[in-house]
Amino acid sequence: MIRMQGFTVLLVCLLSTSAMAQRLSPADLAALTQAEDSLRAVHYDVVNGKVQEFRSSRNDQFIPQFVKTLKTRYSFYYPFDSIRTMAKVYPQDSTFRVITWQLENDNSTFRHFGVIQMNTKDGSLKLFPLFDNSDFTRNTDTVTNARGWYGCLYYAIIQRHYFNSEFYTLFGWDANSQTSQKKIAEMLTFKNGEPVFGGPFFSFAEDTVPKPGRNRFIMEYKREAVASLNYNPEMDMIVFDHLISETGEELKKYTLVPDLDYEGFKWKAGKWVHIEKVFHDALQQGKVPVGEPMNKQKVDITRPRTAEDINKETLEKEAQKGKKKKKNDN
Structure with a gap:
């Protein structure tokens, strides 16, 4: 998965560089480069400023400055790569891009x-x-337009073609609150040229006990835990962590943590159909993994960890424990 994603990113970068060279005039390219330097400094303060009033002020400054910059002809082909505090995703057909960022209260x-x-x-x-x-609605299972957006940082996007229409599945992360965070998968479509978020695309009809479908799939879990939700191209499906409660209180989302078992969604006839069990390596009952405190300095908001990252780290930790035990036994 990582190799394929890396290849895809490299390919997109090469294509973007080529398209940028063909479309952007030298003068516009120079103007965008200069504007990016200023935008990067402002946006760094939006994310890393010490107090909310300062962060909000810098965000109010950033938005019109960014929109003005985007008015440069063919700015779509300019990647703004140096502004690492923004998340940027492109679909396979490159018909649009989604740029998102967060402001902490x-x-x-x-x-x-x-x-x-x-x-x-x-x-x-x-x-x-x-x-x-998202802060003004209690019903998260909605179909909305751009003005009713369920806010998050999008870190991945995949495209599906079905019945002469294009369907774009977005994967997002919301740091949410002091006690919990969220991962989100939702469909983006375009109706009469306008974006539509959500829709009846997540089906649980094939579960052992069938459940109603959802317009948006949301995982909410303990703030200190690490859970994955992403598309796995080798398996051609969405794979995500199965969550259990540390305290046996499943309704309290801030107690949920991964148990190293996985669920998924498989694309079938225009829907993501739920797969109850993808792998078969769950922890023994009652053995809950202990999360590590979130270090904000080390969090890359544009690249949340994948299932492969977590599995690799788990294997490395187990290997280290085995070496330590062997050394103690000797």
């Missing part, structure tokens, strides 16, 4: 911001601002 909750920039033929700007509505 002093109470450790988060508000998200973002835009969908369309890839226009004449290079003009066609932009859909995204307005985070």
